[in-house]
Amino acid sequence: MTPQVLILGGTGEARQLAAHLVGRGVRVTSSLAGRVSRPQLPEGEVRVGGFGGIDGLADWLRREEVRAVVDATHPFARTMSEHAARATAATGTPVLALRRRPWQPVPGDDWRPVSSLEDAAALLPDLGDRILLTTGRQELAHFAALRDQHFVIRTVEPPEPPLPPHVTTLLSRGPFTTDGELELLREHRIDAVVTKNSGGTMTTAKLTAARELGLPVVMVQRPPVPEVPEVGTVEEAVERLGVTVTSPGTGGE
Structure with missing residues (x-):
């Protein structure tokens, strides 16, 4: 069985999403950048380190027959987000960005x-x-x-x-x-x-x-990011991914 969902990122939201999907019987691979020596590991399979640029990621998506990619990287991880957008476009793999909402100032802030x-x-x-x-x-x-x-x-x-x-x-x-x-x-x-x-x-x-x-x-302020389908919460991501990763024949439940 090949991974059904690739989650990019070591954020707390990425770990929560992995736990939700694994709990639903979806096979998940989480990719961590490897910048932290003792990262908090998510549920499911984990790989550490880069893919070798856009072409390397695209090759990995094809080889592993990935059903969907979730870009849950840090909001300032611009390079990885760009690679994800271009690699999924090249392979026709559905992609979803899970981006936490930015902070907004309130009265009293300077x-x-x-x-x-x-x-x-x-x-x-x-x-x-x-x-x-x-x-x-x-x-x-x-x-x-x-x-x-x-x-x-x-x-x-x-x-x-x-x-x-x-x-x-x-x-x-x-x-x-x-x-x-x-x-x-x-x-x-x-x-x-x-x-x-x-x-x-x-x-x-x-x-x-x-x-x-x-x-x-x-x-x-945050850098510009690729325009791909986007959600702001783990719950929204689970809902958006539901049909994609649990349809008949994909290994989900």
Whole structure:
């Protein structure tokens, strides 16, 4: 029996979707990028690492007779989303994007939207001396030239150099609470927060805490993504996939 659904991504939503589908008797393969040494593994089959570009992914889809592809990658994983869209178009494989809704500001928020980490770094000299940086462990080189700020960098795994000269590293994985985030911001005397607009509920507490303390949040906006059928929740994805992966003769129940 070949995989019926390929799920791209190591997000919490991807793991939830895999569990739902496996529970319905669907064979699932989840593909993880391999950037985390000890990832939280989803139910079903798992493969780690790339496919070898668009052609490699297309060949894999044909060889494994994949019934449908779900792009449940991180909202900022633009390259993988583009590869998925082009490979599924080349093979005629149905594709569905599971993209968590972006955060939206509410009254009391002081958001400074920017289009890139480079633009975020350019704003920081005017926002304070102590910065909470929660943009992930990669691409921190954009902040390396800032010598007057002290950065509190929170990541799941140690950040990749080059880094700013003044750094405190916090290794932690969400979900986080508002009380915990308030304590962190006060303890480290944070003047501003930098984050990507990842959406979801796992890390929204930092936005609430920043609002309560009147701190500015430099919000990196999402990059453009391919136009493919899209849903915002696991439940919607399960419903959309139902007919595709459980029709007679596909191995589903």
